[in-house]
Amino acid sequence: MDFALLPWHGLKAGTKKQKYDVISEKKVSTPIEVLCKNCPSEFVSYFHYHIRELVSLENVMEEVGLGPNGALMYCMEYLDDSLHDWVDKELDN
Incomplete structure (x- = not known):
């Protein structure tokens, strides 16, 4: 894959924050199939998870009542405990 051809390369904006906002919007709005057009189809299928x-x-902060740092630690611990089983379940479907 030629990284120079990624859709957000070369985007311009007035300030750094505006540039990062424009890049973020471009990344969110670019379909997976466009990003992976030269990749094997098996590779593309993993991006749908x-x-x-x-x-x-956000859910942890709201439901558990933690601030951003506490919620981040909670999420990391939850991922450490649950990620393997979740991946297996998703790939089996």
Whole structure:
């Protein structure tokens, strides 16, 4: 894959923050198939799994009542305990 051809390379904006916002929006709006157009189809299929289905920082902060740092630690521990089983389950479906 030629990284120089990624859709967000070369984007311009007035400030660094604006540039990062433009890049972020471009990354979110670019379909997986465009990013992986020269990759094997098996590779592309893995991008359809989202770790947010397992745990999300925002949900932990709201449901457990933790601040950002505590919720991040909670998520990391949860991933450490649960990721292997979740991946196996997702790949079996």
